[in-house]
Amino acid sequence: xxxxxxxxxxxxxxxxxxxxxxxxxxxxxxxxxxxxxxxxxxxxxxxxxxxxxxxxxxxxxxxxxxxxxxxxxxxxxxxxxxxxxxxxxxxxxxxxxxxxxxxxxxxxxxxxxxxxxxxxxxxxxxxxxxxxxxxxxxxxxxxxxxxxxxxxxxxxxxxxxxxxxxxxxxxxxxxxxxxxxxxxxxxxxxxxxxxxxxxxxxxxxxxxxxxxxxxxxxxxxxxxxxxxxxxxxxxxxxxxxxxxxxxxxxxxxxxxxxxxxxxxxxxxxxxxxxxxxxxxxxxxxxxxxxxxxxxxxxxxxxxxxxxxxxxxxxxxxxxxxxxxxxxxxxxxxxxxxxxxxxxxxxxxxxxxxxxxxxxxxxxxxxxxxxxxxxxxxxxxxxxxxxxxxxxxxxxxxxxxxxxxxxxxxxxxxxxxxxxxxxxxxxxxxxx
Amino acid sequence: xxxxxxxxxxxxxxxxxxxxxxxxxxxxxxxxxxxxxxxxxxxxxxxxxxxxxxxxxxxxxxxxxxxxxxxxxxxxxxxxxxxxxxxxxxxxxxxxxxxxxxxxxxxxxxxxxxxxxxxxxxxxxxxxxxxxxxxxxxxxxxxxxxxxxxxxxxxxxxxxxxxxxxxxxxxxxxxxxxxxxxxxxxxxxxxxxxxxxxxxxxxxxxxxxxxxxxxxxxxxxxxxxxxxxxxxxxxxxxxxxxxxxxxxxxxxxxxxxxxxxxxxxxxxxxxxxxxxxxxxxxxxxxxxxxxxxxxxxxxxxxxxxxxxxxxxxxxxxxx
Numbered sequence: 001x002x003x004x005x006x007x008x009x010x011x012x013x014x015x016x017x018x019x020x021x022x023x024x025x026x027x028x029x030x031x032x033x034x035x036x037x038x039x040x041x042x043x044x045x046x047x048x049x050x051x052x053x054x055x056x057x058x059x060x061x062x063x064x065x066x067x068x069x070x071x072x073x074x075x076x077x078x079x080x081x082x083x084x085x086x087x088x089x090x091x092x093x094x095x096x097x098x099x100x101x102x103x104x105x106x107x108x109x110x111x112x113x114x115x116x117x118x119x120x121x122x123x124x125x126x127x128x129x130x131x132x133x134x135x136x137x138x139x140x141x142x143x144x145x146x147x148x149x150x151x152x153x154x155x156x157x158x159x160x161x162x163x164x165x166x167x168x169x170x171x172x173x174x175x176x177x178x179x180x181x182x183x184x185x186x187x188x189x190x191x192x193x194x195x196x197x198x199x200x201x202x203x204x205x206x207x208x209x210x211x212x213x214x215x216x217x218x219x220x221x222x223x224x225x226x227x228x229x230x231x232x233x234x235x236x237x238x239x240x241x242x243x244x245x246x247x248x249x250x251x252x253x254x255x256x257x258x259x260x261x262x263x264x265x266x267x268x269x270x271x272x273x274x275x276x277x278x279x280x281x282x283x284x285x286x287x288x289x290x291x292x293x294x295x296x297x298x299x300x301x302x303x304x305x306x307x308x309x310x311x312x313x314x315x316x317x318x319x320x321x322x323x324x325x326x327x328x329x330x331x332x333x334x335x336x337x338x339x340x341x342x343x344x345x346x347x348x349x350x351x352x353x354x355x356x357x358x359x360x361x362x363x364x365x366x367x368x369x370x371x372x373x374x375x376x377x378x379x380x381x382x383x384x385x386x387x388x389x390x391x392x393x394x395x396x397x398x399x400x401x402x403x404x405x406x407x408x409x410x411x412x413x414x415x416x417x418x419x420x421x422x423x424x425x426x427x428x429x430x431x
Numbered sequence: 432x433x434x435x436x437x438x439x440x441x442x443x444x445x446x447x448x449x450x451x452x453x454x455x456x457x458x459x460x461x462x463x464x465x466x467x468x469x470x471x472x473x474x475x476x477x478x479x480x481x482x483x484x485x486x487x488x489x490x491x492x493x494x495x496x497x498x499x500x501x502x503x504x505x506x507x508x509x510x511x512x513x514x515x516x517x518x519x520x521x522x523x524x525x526x527x528x529x530x531x532x533x534x535x536x537x538x539x540x541x542x543x544x545x546x547x548x549x550x551x552x553x554x555x556x557x558x559x560x561x562x563x564x565x566x567x568x569x570x571x572x573x574x575x576x577x578x579x580x581x582x583x584x585x586x587x588x589x590x591x592x593x594x595x596x597x598x599x600x601x602x603x604x605x606x607x608x609x610x611x612x613x614x615x616x617x618x619x620x621x622x623x624x625x626x627x628x629x630x631x632x633x634x635x636x637x638x639x640x641x642x643x644x645x646x647x648x649x650x651x652x653x654x655x656x657x658x659x660x661x662x663x664x665x666x667x668x669x670x671x672x673x674x675x676x677x678x679x680x681x682x683x684x685x686x687x688x689x690x691x692x693x694x695x696x697x698x699x700x701x702x703x704x705x706x707x708x709x710x711x712x713x714x715x716x717x718x719x720x721x722x723x724x725x726x727x728x729x730x731x732x733x734x735x736x737x738x739x740x741x742x743x744x745x746x747x748x749x750x
Binding site: 319 | 575579646
């Protein structure tokens with residue numbers, strides 16, 4: 001299959017490319033841009049005029065809910081959501097049921113994903129058995145089964161010594177440890193940011209120092225152990241500043257922010273909107289602005305969807321009892337574009353946060369359009385407005401605070417390994 | 432992003448449909464409730480203590496959390512309005528066995544309920560119910576988590592108005608566990624709306640929410656300073672379980688520094704009144720000599736509570 005993508009605005013952040021140029025795909029690979037490669041006769045031509053052609057999105061956190069939570073979502077539904085969102089590679093956290101703590105489970109997940117022939121799935125293995133926080137998993141075995149990193153998801157570790165030993169053990173093999181900084185005792189039973197909204201609504205609060213205290217310890221142990229650390233879902237201004245300083249000191253850490261946290265604040269809880277019940281909580285506008293600055297200056301390496309499909313029943317509960325999470329795979333791109341527009345961030349730099357940068361964090365060859373790379377491509381219409389509605393989302397989870405809101409930017413075609421696996425409205429096929 | 436501009440407790444004409452919180456409740460509606468309650472105080476003192484305003488209506492007391500006083504006063508109020516009252520104590524264990532709050536409510540609504548009086552341990556639960564009931568059903572919040580206890584807030588405003596006539600020159604101190612108190616939040620919103628110029632909160636740092644000053648209050652950690660020259664002292668209940676935690680050292684130390692004793696009350700204005708939402712922990716947050724003393728209006732509070740609940744129920748039912 002040879003595809004000629006014609007007349008689009010080609011943006012390849014990794015190679016500093018932002019130019020109106022044609023893109024050529026053959027045998028699942030990118031074979032060239034601009035000049036037609038010698039002897040290239042396309043089987044298919046996609047007219048991308050007025051559209052952006054960029055690398056397929058790389059998402060550092062998308063819950064597919066299998067195994068164990070099939071009533072909330074299935075691989076089929078969430079892979080369809082990924083493609084509709086232009087996501088071609090995704091890492092899934094280990095907080096399934098059972099957690100991804102043994103090679104058989106990881107192999108099964110990889111196999112199931114592969115037979116669906118859709119987005120590339122990169123499982124993140126559990127750091128401890130059952131995510132119970134006490135005994136380490138067989139990380140090397142899990143790596144051989146396909147795990148790209150190890151994480152405790154949102155579960156707590158028994159104590160600081162387990163954290164230290166896990167980092168030390170992982171560093172022995174050069175494995176990457178992904179940690180969401182939160183001190184469980186300081187977070188208590190909190191469900192909202194420790195600010196004016198929690199004070200007004202009487203919601204148990206999660207203080208900023210629940211994040212920074214844990215972050216301080218992680219950075220300390222990263223220095224001590226030399227472990228490769230990726231910090232997940234930063235939420236506070238102080239947290240971003242600590243990472244900024246750590247990076248300036250030469251510590252090789254990376255970090256990400258969930259896309260909704262780049263837009264929403266505690267105020268959006270409104271009258272107890274359970275769709276704003278997330279971990280970590282939406283914080284103050286000052287924190288949100290600091291996350292945006294961190295994204296702009298590179299302190300924050302990547303934006304992720306933190307996609308968490310939740311069934312209606314689990315959201316139709318009082319705020320503090322509602323299941324956490326938002327459905328986000330299909331909103332990752334439009335909300336990234338919204339951030340770029342609002343912060344005057346060049347489109348290429350913004351797209352790097354959801355393509356080349358997360359690929360670098362994952363340590364995979366993806367998220368770029370260099371010649372010879374696997375042809376994972378996202379074509380989107382940056383001008384297209386669409387209204388977020390439950391019926392329009394492919395994800396089984398309809399839990400988003402953006403329901404009823406118009407957003408800009410819509411994926412029209414997603415290509416994986418040179419195959420057009422998603423065609424919005426069949427548009428591209430007709431051209 | 433955006434805030435839903437519509438207030439979920441008002442109908443399209445801006446009238447009270449549900450009573451969920453006092454925050455953002457228009458002053459006009461608050462005065463209407465207080466005025467209506469005043470007319471009901473007379474009813475409760477008559478020999479025949481009934482008016483037919485809610486005749487034929489079914490009021491469901493839906494208590495997901497135990498309560499004696501609030502449930503009883505709602506029941507008396509509804510009966511004095513000639514409503515049929517059904518009391519349901521849904522204990523936590525049966526709720527966790529499966530049936531969700533909304534399923535419970537849907538089942539009861541199918542039994543032709545006209546009004547739900549809701550008490551729940553989670554902040555915001557009455558909003559969830561109000562959002563999902565049929566449009567002709569009214570929801571009244573009888574206390575949700577740490578969020579709000581609007582009828583308690585209103586009956587305390589009624590009590591203050593009864594004794595002080597006017598809010599516009601009052602200094603009011605709210606003392607005790609503000610962090611966990613739905614009553615305190617309702618006090619603060621009501622006092623702000625009714626034009627009280629100086630609201631103080633008095634508590635150790637461990638019992639105040641972080642951004643409490645954004646509610647429009649002055650913060651005091653020294654009770655003696657906090658009570659100086661106030662017209663009204665509103666004591667809060669300290670739950671026993673707080674004393675088992677690291678929030679406090681001991682009941683004795685709390686009493687010494689934050690308990691209302693005669694000598695501390697002497698720092699307030701000589702005609703200051705003392706309120707407490709009950710049930711009281713004598714010797715913890717309040718001394719018996721004060722609770723039973725001449726400045727205490729704690730028992731009138733309970734009486735007024737019936738009139739306030741009658742007022743709220745009759746107003747929402749009439750809108």
